[in-house]
Amino acid sequence: MPKSRKKTNKYESVKSKKPAVNASKGVSEVDSLRAEIIVLQKQVNILQAISEITAKDFKLSDILDRFLSTVMDATSSEAGSILLVEKHTNALYFASAKGGKASQIKKFKLAIGEGVAGWVAQTGKPMITPDAAADKRHTTRFDKNLKYKTRNIMCAPLKFDHDILGVIEMLNKKKGKAFDNRDLETLLIFTPYISAIVKNAGLLTDNKEKIERLEHLMGITEYVNSTLELDILLDKMLAASTHMLQAEAGSILLLERDELVFASATGAQKETIKNIRVPIGEGIAGWVAREDRSVLVADAQNDPRFFKKADEKTTFKTRSIIAVPLKTKQRLVGVMEVINKKGGDFFNEDDKNLLEALANQAAVAIENAKLYTETQDMFMNTIKCLAETIDKKDNYTRHHSDGVTTYSMEIGKALGIPDAELKELKIAALFHDIGKIGVDESILRKPAKLTEQEFLEIKKHPDEGANILEPIPQLKDILPVIRHHHERFDGNGYPAGLIGEDIPMHSRIISIADTLDAMLTDRPYRKGLPLETCIQEIQHCSGTQFDPEIVAVAIKAIKKYFSKKVKK
Amino acid sequence: MPKSRKKTNKYESVKSKKPAVNASKGVSEVDSLRAEIIVLQKQVNILQAISEITAKDFKLSDILDRFLSTVMDATSSEAGSILLVEKHTNALYFASAKGGKASQIKKFKLAIGEGVAGWVAQTGKPMITPDAAADKRHTTRFDKNLKYKTRNIMCAPLKFDHDILGVIEMLNKKKGKAFDNRDLETLLIFTPYISAIVKNAGLLTDNKEKIERLEHLMGITEYVNSTLELDILLDKMLAASTHMLQAEAGSILLLERDELVFASATGAQKETIKNIRVPIGEGIAGWVAREDRSVLVADAQNDPRFFKKADEKTTFKTRSIIAVPLKTKQRLVGVMEVINKKGGDFFNEDDKNLLEALANQAAVAIENAKLYTETQDMFMNTIKCLAETIDKKDNYTRHHSDGVTTYSMEIGKALGIPDAELKELKIAALFHDIGKIGVDESILRKPAKLTEQEFLEIKKHPDEGANILEPIPQLKDILPVIRHHHERFDGNGYPAGLIGEDIPMHSRIISIADTLDAMLTDRPYRKGLPLETCIQEIQHCSGTQFDPEIVAVAIKAIKKYFSKKVKK
Incomplete structure (x- = not known):
C-alpha cells in the first residue's frame, strides 16, 4: 500500500515542536502569538483533563467514555468510538461510542483489516480520510445498517510498546469541515494515555480472572478431596x-x-x-x-x-x-x-x-481414592474369604456368613442405618461365627443330636469370636455385636441372657438374618425351607426370639430382596 | 497547624487557568505574549514527556526514575526523590532519588509525620519551604548523616482518590534561587500521572503476589495429597x-x-x-x-x-x-x-x-490419610489376629506368625526391598500358615512323631493357604509366596519341588524366618535353641535348604535385630 504509506509519513510532522501558526504570514505578530497561545492553552487544558481522568478510579468503561468525550470536544467531532481488540476472537469491538448512532453500534464487531478502523488496527498507523465515500478502505456496512452518513474520518491506533490494543476513531468534523493535521495532533496527545489505561485494565482483569479461577480451583480441590x-x-x-x-x-x-x-x-x-x-x-x-x-x-x-x-x-x-x-x-x-x-x-x-x-x-x-478403595476391598474380601473358610468346617453352613451378611445389609438399609454404620454391620455379620474357628470339626459336623457338653462347646463361639477380634482397636465397636448375636429378645438367649434393647441393635439384626439363612439352607437331613415358611417362622418368633420392630421392617426387606432376585 | 494551612491555601491558586505572566505589567504586549508562550510550551513539552513515559513498559522503578528526572529538569532542582508508603511498616521509603546524596539516601526510611516529606504525607497537602533551616518541620537527620546542605524544599503528595501513596520532594532550586508557585504548578502537573502509575503498579504487584501464592498453594496441595x-x-x-x-x-x-x-x-x-x-x-x-x-x-x-x-x-x-x-x-x-x-x-x-x-x-x-491408615491398620491387625488364632490351634506355635513376620521384615529391609513390596511380604508372612485352618488339631498338636498319612495332611497347608486367599484379587501376588514357602533351594521341598530362583523371592525369605522362629521357640519336649545355634544351623543349610545370597544378608540382619532387642 504505497499510497497510504505516503499519506501517513506526512502525519509524522504532526509531532514537530515548531508552532504550526508560525507558518502563516501576513497576520500581525500579536495576532499570530495570540493564535499560538490559544492552541497551546488548548493542549494544556487537555493535559489538565487527562490528569483528572487518570488519577481517579479504574473502571475502564467510565474512563474510556470520559476520554472519548474529551477528545471529541477537543477535535470538534460529531461522533467517535474507541474500539478494542477482543482477546478470543481477535475482532474489534466498540468499548465506547458517543454521538451519531452510538447506542446501536455497540452490537457490531469489526474484523482486523475491515474498514478504516480495521485498516488502522492492522497497519498501526494513524490516518485522516477527508472524503469517506472516495476511500476504498471505508466500509459502508455501518452507514447502511444504521442509516448514518459518514463524511470524513480521523483514526489512530492505541498501542502499548509494539502491541496494538485497539483504535480510536472520530467521525464527521463539526460545521461541515474536514479533519486536519492539527486535529490529528490533538488526537495523538490522548492515545498514549488511553493505551496505558487499556493495557493496565487488561492486565488487572487478566490477573483478577486468574485469581478467581485459582481460588475456585482451590475450592474444588478441597471439595473433591473430601x-x-x-x-x-x-x-x-x-x-x-x-x-x-x-x-x-x-x-x-x-x-x-x-x-x-x-x-x-x-x-x-x-x-x-x-x-x-x-x-x-x-x-x-x-x-x-x-x-x-x-x-x-x-x-x-x-x-x-x-x-x-x-x-x-x-x-x-x-x-x-x-x-x-x-x-x-x-x-x-x-x-x-x-x-x-x-x-x-x-x-x-x-x-x-x-x-x-x-x-x-x-x-x-x-489415586488416593483408588488406593483407599482397594485397601478397603482387600479387607472386606479377606474377611469374607476367611469367614467362608470357617463356614466350610461346618459342612452344613458353606456360604452361611455370606448369606447372613446379605440379609443383614438388606435389613440394615431398610432400617435407614447410615453408611458408616452399615460398614460395621457388614464386618460383624461376616465375622459373627469367627469364634467357631476353635470349635472341633467333629462337633460342628456331627449329624446326630449334640450332647449337652458338645452344645456347651458350641455356645462358646460368640464369646470366643469377640475375644479373637479384641486386640483390633478399629473393630472394638463390633465386639459386642458378635458376642451377643445369640441373645433372644425375651432374655432366654446366650451368652449373657440380655433382654430387649440391651442387646446391641446390630446383634438383633444379625440374629434374624442368621436364622433366616439357616432355615433357607439345605441340610443333609432336610431340604432348605421355602421362603414363605421361613418368614412365617420369623414372624412367629417376633417378640420372643426377635425384636418385633425389626421383624416388621425385616420381613418387608427380605420379601423385596427375593422378589428382585427372582426377576433377575 | 493554622500557619501551614494558610500557606497551602495560597497554592490552590496554582491551578488557575489565568496566564500567570499577565500579572507582570510594564513589559510590551509582544514580550508578555512571548513569555506566556514559553511557559505554555514548557507545559506542553511536559505532556509530551509524560506520554512517552506512560505508554511503554511497567517496571515501576524505571518509570519513577524517568519521571523524577523530567520533573527535576522542569523545576530546575538540584536533587529530588519519590518516597512511597511501605505497606507493612507504613513508613516512607525512597523509591527513586537523584542528585545530591541520592546513592546513600536509599537506605533510610522516614516515619509519616517526620520531616517535610513526612508532613506532606500526613496532611496530603503540597508545600514550599523557602528556607529549610527556618522551618521546624524540616528534619536535619539526613543532612547531618549525609553531609548535605538542604537550602529549600518543594514537596507534593502522590494521591489516588483519597489514598496517599507517597510524596515527591524537590531539594535546592538551582542557581541559589528558591522554589516559587510556578515551580509547584509544574510539579503538580506530574503528580496525578505518577500516582496513577504507582497505584497501578501496586495493584499489579499485589495481584501477582496473590497469583504466585495461589499457584504455590496448588503445588503444595498436590504435593501433600500425593x-x-x-x-x-x-x-x-x-x-x-x-x-x-x-x-x-x-x-x-x-x-x-x-x-x-x-x-x-x-x-x-x-x-x-x-x-x-x-x-x-x-x-x-x-x-x-x-x-x-x-x-x-x-x-x-x-x-x-x-x-x-x-x-x-x-x-x-x-x-x-x-x-x-x-x-x-x-x-x-x-x-x-x-x-x-x-x-x-x-x-x-x-x-x-x-x-x-x-x-x-x-x-x-x-482426614483422608487418617481414614486410609486406619483401614490399613484394621486390615493388618485383623489378619494378625486371625493368624494368631490359627497359631493357637497348634500348641507349640503360639505367636509363630508374628515371629515369622518380624524376621521376614528385618531380612526384607536388609535386602533393600521397596516399601510397597515390604507390605506384601508382611501380609504373606502373617498368612503363611493360614492353610492350617483346615488341618485337624489332633495332628497339629500331636506330641509324637507323625505318621506318613498325617505328614501328608500337614504338607497340604501351603497349597490350602493359597487356595483360601485365591478369591481376593488384591492378594493375587502373595498366593505363590504362600504356596511355595516350604520349597527348598535344592529342589527337595514341597509342594512343587521348585529349585533356586524359581522359588518366589519372598518365599525364600519366609522360609528362613520360619525355620528361625521354629528353632527359637520352646517346645514341650525341648527349650528353644540359643540364637547362636540357630544362626549356625541356618548357615549350615545355606545352599541346600536356603538361598545362600539371602542367608548372607539374613544372618547379619537377624544378629543386628537381636542385639538391638537386648539393649532395649
Whole structure:
C-alpha cells in the first residue's frame, strides 16, 4: 500500500515542536502569538483533563467514555468510538461510542483489516480520510445498517510498546469541515494515555480472572478431596468440572490395564455409557491417553479421532470436547472430558487450561481414592474369604456368613442405618461365627443330636469370636455385636441372657438374618425351607426370639430382596 | 497547624487557568505574549514527556526514575526523590532519588509525620519551604548523616482518590534561587500521572503476589495429597509450610479425643516433642483449638497463652508463632504452628492468611490419610489376629506368625526391598500358615512323631493357604509366596519341588524366618535353641535348604535385630 504509506509519513510532522501558526504570514505578530497561545492553552487544558481522568478510579468503561468525550470536544467531532481488540476472537469491538448512532453500534464487531478502523488496527498507523465515500478502505456496512452518513474520518491506533490494543476513531468534523493535521495532533496527545489505561485494565482483569479461577480451583480441590470413595469422588469431580466450564456433559475414563473404561458420566447417558471400554489410541479420549496431552476439539463430529460409539448408544449429540489426561507425577490415571459448552458457544483455550489445572489435582485424588478403595476391598474380601473358610468346617453352613451378611445389609438399609454404620454391620455379620474357628470339626459336623457338653462347646463361639477380634482397636465397636448375636429378645438367649434393647441393635439384626439363612439352607437331613415358611417362622418368633420392630421392617426387606432376585 | 494551612491555601491558586505572566505589567504586549508562550510550551513539552513515559513498559522503578528526572529538569532542582508508603511498616521509603546524596539516601526510611516529606504525607497537602533551616518541620537527620546542605524544599503528595501513596520532594532550586508557585504548578502537573502509575503498579504487584501464592498453594496441595501415609503426609506438609513461610520450625498437633497431641515437628526437637499432649485451651495451640480461629503471636515469651513446656524440653527459644486450626467442613482435625521467621523478622498478617489457606487443604488431606491408615491398620491387625488364632490351634506355635513376620521384615529391609513390596511380604508372612485352618488339631498338636498319612495332611497347608486367599484379587501376588514357602533351594521341598530362583523371592525369605522362629521357640519336649545355634544351623543349610545370597544378608540382619532387642 504505497499510497497510504505516503499519506501517513506526512502525519509524522504532526509531532514537530515548531508552532504550526508560525507558518502563516501576513497576520500581525500579536495576532499570530495570540493564535499560538490559544492552541497551546488548548493542549494544556487537555493535559489538565487527562490528569483528572487518570488519577481517579479504574473502571475502564467510565474512563474510556470520559476520554472519548474529551477528545471529541477537543477535535470538534460529531461522533467517535474507541474500539478494542477482543482477546478470543481477535475482532474489534466498540468499548465506547458517543454521538451519531452510538447506542446501536455497540452490537457490531469489526474484523482486523475491515474498514478504516480495521485498516488502522492492522497497519498501526494513524490516518485522516477527508472524503469517506472516495476511500476504498471505508466500509459502508455501518452507514447502511444504521442509516448514518459518514463524511470524513480521523483514526489512530492505541498501542502499548509494539502491541496494538485497539483504535480510536472520530467521525464527521463539526460545521461541515474536514479533519486536519492539527486535529490529528490533538488526537495523538490522548492515545498514549488511553493505551496505558487499556493495557493496565487488561492486565488487572487478566490477573483478577486468574485469581478467581485459582481460588475456585482451590475450592474444588478441597471439595473433591473430601471423599475417598472412588465413585462419589468421580461424580463430585465431574459435577464441579462441568459446572466450572459450563459444559452440558462430561465423563471420566480410568485406565485399567491397557484400556480406558468410562467410570463416571453426567447427564442422561450416565448409566448407558458406564463400563464402555475404549482402547488406547482410539477416540478422542484414547488419543489423549496415547499422546499424553490435552486436546480441544471444536467440531467433534468431523474430527477423525472422535469415537462415535458413545453417541450411538445414546441420543446425545457431541459438538465440541475438551479432553485432558489425568496424571500424577508417576503415571497416567485416566482421561477427563467435558462436552458441549452451554448456550451453543465453543470451548476455548482458557477453558482447556482451566481443566488442565484441575486435572493434576483430580489425578492425585483419584489415586488416593483408588488406593483407599482397594485397601478397603482387600479387607472386606479377606474377611469374607476367611469367614467362608470357617463356614466350610461346618459342612452344613458353606456360604452361611455370606448369606447372613446379605440379609443383614438388606435389613440394615431398610432400617435407614447410615453408611458408616452399615460398614460395621457388614464386618460383624461376616465375622459373627469367627469364634467357631476353635470349635472341633467333629462337633460342628456331627449329624446326630449334640450332647449337652458338645452344645456347651458350641455356645462358646460368640464369646470366643469377640475375644479373637479384641486386640483390633478399629473393630472394638463390633465386639459386642458378635458376642451377643445369640441373645433372644425375651432374655432366654446366650451368652449373657440380655433382654430387649440391651442387646446391641446390630446383634438383633444379625440374629434374624442368621436364622433366616439357616432355615433357607439345605441340610443333609432336610431340604432348605421355602421362603414363605421361613418368614412365617420369623414372624412367629417376633417378640420372643426377635425384636418385633425389626421383624416388621425385616420381613418387608427380605420379601423385596427375593422378589428382585427372582426377576433377575 | 493554622500557619501551614494558610500557606497551602495560597497554592490552590496554582491551578488557575489565568496566564500567570499577565500579572507582570510594564513589559510590551509582544514580550508578555512571548513569555506566556514559553511557559505554555514548557507545559506542553511536559505532556509530551509524560506520554512517552506512560505508554511503554511497567517496571515501576524505571518509570519513577524517568519521571523524577523530567520533573527535576522542569523545576530546575538540584536533587529530588519519590518516597512511597511501605505497606507493612507504613513508613516512607525512597523509591527513586537523584542528585545530591541520592546513592546513600536509599537506605533510610522516614516515619509519616517526620520531616517535610513526612508532613506532606500526613496532611496530603503540597508545600514550599523557602528556607529549610527556618522551618521546624524540616528534619536535619539526613543532612547531618549525609553531609548535605538542604537550602529549600518543594514537596507534593502522590494521591489516588483519597489514598496517599507517597510524596515527591524537590531539594535546592538551582542557581541559589528558591522554589516559587510556578515551580509547584509544574510539579503538580506530574503528580496525578505518577500516582496513577504507582497505584497501578501496586495493584499489579499485589495481584501477582496473590497469583504466585495461589499457584504455590496448588503445588503444595498436590504435593501433600500425593501420599496417604499419615506420618509421611504430616512431615511433607510441615516441610512445605515452614519453607513457604520461611519459618525456623513448625509442628502439627492432632486432636485425639479431647487433647492435642504433637504428631509432627521439624528441626532438632522433632523426636523430643512428639507425643507431648496439650489440653484444649492450654498453650497457644490449645487456645486456637478452643477458639477455633488462627492467631499471630509476635512475642511468644510474653504471651500468657504460650505453653512453655515445649521449649523447656528443648533448647529451642520460641520468639513468634502463627497457629491455625486444621479443620474440614465437618470437624477440627488439629492445629498447625510455624515458629520464628528466619532472619529475625516477625510474621505478618499475609503469612497468617497464607497458612490459613493451606490449612483447609491440609485438614482434608489429614482426614483422608487418617481414614486410609486406619483401614490399613484394621486390615493388618485383623489378619494378625486371625493368624494368631490359627497359631493357637497348634500348641507349640503360639505367636509363630508374628515371629515369622518380624524376621521376614528385618531380612526384607536388609535386602533393600521397596516399601510397597515390604507390605506384601508382611501380609504373606502373617498368612503363611493360614492353610492350617483346615488341618485337624489332633495332628497339629500331636506330641509324637507323625505318621506318613498325617505328614501328608500337614504338607497340604501351603497349597490350602493359597487356595483360601485365591478369591481376593488384591492378594493375587502373595498366593505363590504362600504356596511355595516350604520349597527348598535344592529342589527337595514341597509342594512343587521348585529349585533356586524359581522359588518366589519372598518365599525364600519366609522360609528362613520360619525355620528361625521354629528353632527359637520352646517346645514341650525341648527349650528353644540359643540364637547362636540357630544362626549356625541356618548357615549350615545355606545352599541346600536356603538361598545362600539371602542367608548372607539374613544372618547379619537377624544378629543386628537381636542385639538391638537386648539393649532395649
